[in-house]
Amino acid sequence: MAKYCSRCMISFDVEICPACGNKRVKEAEPGDLCFLTEKDRIWAGVLADVLKQNGIPFLRKSSIGAGMAIRTGPMFETITFYVCHKQLEKAGGIVDELFSQDVETDYGEDESE
Ligand SMILES: [Zn+2]
Structure with missing residues (x-):
């Protein structure tokens, strides 16, 4: 358990x-809300869309308040995602699928020139 x-x-x-x-x-x-993942603003938007498509309700918390976002710029903002415990496994699978790919894309094609 x-x-x-x-x-x-x-x-x-x-x-x-x-x-x-x-x-x-x-x-x-x-129904317990569980920490799912933490993403920057851009990826948070992507993840929110995918969770919605899969019918998984979620809660988002911003790392900074609205006033701070104006001062430091939205790039420094991170969004924390929470989902119900019963959805955690499914949501975790989606996160893995979505974000496992960008690890591989960083492998140095730039150095060929
Ligand atoms: Zn604790």
């Missing part, structure tokens, strides 16, 4: 939260 830390909003399979050491974790329930 998966456990859940409401402080960190993550789900795991051990008795103590691996992120904060919280021992008072509860059993994960289908």
Whole structure:
């Protein structure tokens, strides 16, 4: 049975939260919001679209407030995604599929010239 830390909003399979050491974790329930991933603004838009297409409801939190976004520029903003525990596995699979590709594209074609 998966456990859940409401402080960190993550789900795991051990008795103590691996992120904060919280021992008072509860059993994960289908409706618990779990951390999915963190992306910059551009990828967050892509991911939001794909999650919507797959019918997965999600919650987005910006790393900075609206006022800060104007001052530092939107490029520095990261968006954190949360999904219900029951959707976490499916959503995690989507994230893996979506973002595993950009690791390979970075391999130095530029150096051929
Ligand atoms: Zn925790």
